[in-house]
Amino acid sequence: MSSNPISLTSRLSEARWIAGLLFVLSCFLWIDQERLSVFVVPAPLPVHTFLETVTIVIFASVFIVCWNAFGEVRKKSSVILAVAFLCTAILGFFHTLTFQGMPGFEAAGDMHKSMSFWLISRSIIATTLLGLAFDPEDSEISQMQSYGVLSAGLLATLGWGILVFAFPNLIPLTFIQGAGQTSFKVACETSLIAAHVLAAVLFYRHALRFQIDKSAEHLHIDRVPLFLATVLMAMSEVYFSIYAETSDVNVVIGHTFLLFSAIAIYRSMVALNIHTPYASLAASTNNLAKSAEELKLERQRLSRMIDTAIDGIITVDDKQEIILVNPAAALIFGYDVNELVGTSLNRLIPARHRETHKSHVQQFGEAGITRRKMGTHFEDFYVTGCRASGEEFPIEASIAHQLENGKRYYTVIFRDITDRKVAKEKMAKYHEQLSQLSATLQSIREEERKHIARELHDDLGQLLAALRMDLSLLQRDPSFLERNKPTINSMDQLILTAITTLRRIATDLRPRALDEGGLFFALQTLQRDFSHRHRINCELIADEDQLILDDARSTAIFRIIQESLTNVARHAEASDVQIEFQRSHTELKLNINDNGKGIVEEDMGKTSSFGLVGMRERIKAMDGEFQVLSTPGEGTTLEIRLPLAD
Template sequence: MLGIALKNLSRRAVFIAGGLLVLVVISGTAVALWLYRSAALAGGEWHLKNIAVALAEQTRQGVLTVDIALRATAEEYSGQVAAGVFSEQVLHRGMHQRVAELPQLRSLLIISPDGRLVAHSEALPVPPVNYGDRDYFAAQRDARDPRLFFGVPVKGRVIQEWTHPVSRRISGANGKFLGVATAAFAVPYFHEVYRSLELGPMGRVFLFRRDSILLTAFPQEGAELGRSFTAHALFGSAMPAASSGVLRTTGLVDSHPRLIAYHSLPDYPLVIAVSSTTDYVLREWRRQSLYAAVSAFAAVAVILLGAFLLARQLRVAQELAGEVAEAERRWLGAVEAAGHGVWDWDVVAGKTFRSAHYHQMLGYSDQEIPASREGWLQLIHPEDRKLAHQGNQACLDGRVDTFSTELRLRCKDGSWKWVLNRGTAVSRDARGRALRVLGTITDVTEHQQAQQQLRDSEARLNAIIGSAMDAIITVDEHQNIVLFNAAAEKIFRCPARGAPGREAIGAPLDRFIPERFRAAHRAHVERFGATGVTMRRMGENVVLAGVRAGGEEFPIDASISQVEVGGEKFYTVILRDITERQRAAAALEQSHRELRELYGVMHEVREAERVRIARELHDELAQWLTALKMDVSWMAARLPKDLTRLVDRTARMKEVVDTTVAAVRRIAADLRPVMIDDLGLIPAIEHLLHEVSQRSGILVSLDAKVHDVEFRDPLATAVYRMVQEALTNVARHAQASLVEVILKCDGGDLMVQVCDNGRGIDEAALRKGKSYGVLGIRERAQTLGGAARIFRSAEGGTTVEITIPLRAHQRRQATA
């Protein structure tokens, strides 16, 4: 009987609780709807107020730009009146330009003191129109301060459109009334702005003067422009209390309940009013109220039905309590052994529960994996079965509570997947043997593959480092060696691993650096580490040196890189022994020096041979030709005058002898200019330029600023020959009309420039190096220790620039 009473009491409590819940739902819904309605109205007020403020600011900006144009027009007109030079055309041009620049402005006009139209932005000349009856004209005429006046909308008398006039008084220097400057706002300008607002189907926007006169409205239906609204609450109570706010009242032009937000412009006597109907503001609240009411009734029905079902199920719940507790323990145990695939092994029953993800991981359906332990062992790779069995058996025997093994399981498609199998014994018998084991499997295939790739990568890296021809040495932050490859062992003649004190690994890098370079090298590595640069070449400006194990120094070429591993920096140096390379470079330099010396000797020998040939031509051949000329002249003087043919023949012989003598002298001069020996280098070059100009017709000039320099052979001859070769190239190839030769001293160097205004040298042909004249100039310059550069000038033409160090030649001449 007591049990029945307890059950009846429980059922009664359920129904009472259900009734209370129904009451709470209904009352809570009512309160929530009331609060939501208040919030909706507050949100509507906030929204409308923001719109009013934004429209006020937009209107202020629009009026400000028009006011600027209006002021400029008034000042321009008053300036013309004051100067007595009124020009309607000039005034019209400025007004029309200002109207074109402002989209909100329809026209600008100037009205004289008697009301006549003086100037109009849209008409030239202006028609005979009078504006003396306009309200803004009367207001500005009678006003004493130049304030901006906003008139009621009117239809224009020139452009025949409805506009909003804004005017300013034009006064002279003594305050005399000169007229009215008026700007006409385009009515569509305000309407286009107001049309874009979301105020609902009956929403309205008004623009008032601060004295409650309506200037414009959107939509305009039912709104009487120019009407005063002093009696409305907006101007009767709201505006005197605050310049900006929201009020709940009837509409300005209708009787609908509305929210009206207003904002006064701080700089102008204007008020923006924005209104929406209360029905529109609460539209969303009504929809939500319907949903809330339906939901509340549904909740009441559910509560009542739930109370009935709950009372019915109280008896069943007691019977299921034991099973629910067991299911809860199983679930909590599985969660504590969290993993990707969950399994639960009932050792006594010999069955295993596996989660759906366990099967999905291997590609099986829920019933395809056998529930027995033997069936599970068949899924394990043969090489991993022994390890898996040992781990499970240790847990079953009580030697361990948990186990974890990595093994391979066969997927449904025949592939093998690496998994991490972990298990925990959650219950044991009196002898300590496991009765139930919970566990998880986690897919670690990618981890195993990554480890294998890492091992393969390390093997390849070790093979590369071991077979590298260059020495590779890695040091830690303290510059102790951690890697020393086979090439490094060979170069430094020190084993990487060996007897303590003799091996390279673990030794400081300073061991293989000459003592005089150790401090600088350590500082260089530290600076390099601080830069964060990945790699840098070492020893670009100085020669690096290493020390072999036996103490022998040798030159090296090296580069350094850095990497950060686990928060610690490691530096890797790749270097090579360049002893043989330096020997080869020295031998090559010696060969080049000997070739230059040989080339210089060859030039000297050739010049000497030219001198000898020129002397023989001058001393012997020229004298014999002179004697021959004298004999021919003697014969011609003694021939009878009637032997005309013989007289003519002797005259021609005399001309041939003269030509031959001139040719011999020219050849002798070309072989060895006598003027170099007699007068010096500068007169010889002047003579050379004169001859070139005579033969080619090219205008040649010389700018010599080296009068304090004494030129001797072989320098004088070499400079002469280089200038001669450059002029020959100009005459043959440049097609120039002007050549300038410049000799000057730049520091301790002699600079020779030959510049022409021809077609310019071909860069491609110059790179091929097949011009023997160019090669000759360069070889002569290099023989003298200088250099020659040939390039196309920026102004056109070609420049040959030769630089020769004078000090070395002066020392050589002094030694000689």
């Protein structure tokens, strides 16, 4: 159906004029049958046979093209129309075979059979066209379903043929030689005329509606010629209902109208169905052209992106020959783009890394992985580039591969990380220096604490002890004691408190037990003092043999446990603490567990958490590992692993 409203209006107007003129002309012929009877067909059988044969051929053509219009997945309307016109063509052949009697058949009997086949075939056409005129929703049916409809139609046609040939009297008499049409035949023709007129009105209304709304069309059929076809078929049925002899010219006129109607049906049903795939092909061609243009624009856009990228991009084939390189890559290596295209990738790789790089790329292509990173660690020294000047530099890159026409291509996107590597090495050096400085400060601090603790204990402690001894001598003088007893007792208590405080401070600075009894004895003292001072149950699980270590490690472990217990007392709100040591030939493992409220994860990384920072620095100085495991509400565990020399 034309999508142009002006063309559709013009064709509909032409069809209306043709139908009107033929109807007016036919009215004169129907009325003036006496004048028309002058014309007689001298040899009716060849003429009727020729006209019927042409009609059958057209109907068979309708079947062939409708059946193949949509390929394997057919439209329901196309299948029904194809089967209907195939059955009509077969029944038309039976009608021609029996028309006016054939050899081996009685003439009157043959004419009745011929008219029976005629009525059945025309009823199929009228029913199909009327059903189509009601504009049903179209849908797709499978190949199996379409062949099922075809088989059913052929079986029905075969059944009608057997019925008419074997039992002709089952159908009322349709024609009497010399008398013409029977009342039954005229009634059937009248019903067919009414069906065709109704279909013509509906098709005309469809054509008018589709001028405005093309989307309302359900079936791919042009309604304008179909309207004309139903009008012509209705007029042909009038001619077939009024003739009295087979030589009557009405039969020829009716056949002529029927032939033109068949041509119109072919035009409306078949021509458009042929056009549909070609229209789809044209649309596909347009889409292909559009896609090609879009692909061209996409390639241009991609080319611009590659050319303007600040990262280097290189594509090589399976022979490691460069087939694409962007300006950034050429600039990084110190070449021109044209110098690199077509050359080997080995040109950009240091000689000592070429074999390693080749094997890595080959393994990557065979591993089934399409992309991965390279050179993200500075230890991947094989990912090293070589500039045109011979200078080597580190590269961070990602590589991807794809198969095209059986050949494998590799694309590398990379960047020069020389500045980043230099900065990383400087940062690592600064960090190492800071770690050494921290260890030195810890050592100096510990030595200073030891010195201060010794001075307090040996010098100030002895002075306080001597002062108390002098006070004891004064207490032996009865006269002096009687007058100053309250003062002397107060002085004695203050001196005793000062001595106790001095010992505690000296112990916090540097416990003498660590120097005199070792780490195990010092930890036992720390455990008792902690439990007594904070009323928190503290358990030490260790053997003295496990804690025989050098002075530096003993001091560091003591300070770590001391800091941990301080944190428990200040923040954990715990009631139990457990300190457990496990020692092997290669490492010493220390776990400190409490049942407190735990540490929030955000607090572990705070720069103000000097206790944890100090622990990490001490453990790092001993090349150990430190981990904090904490669940809010369930307590905290410190896991420490220290390597031991064999």
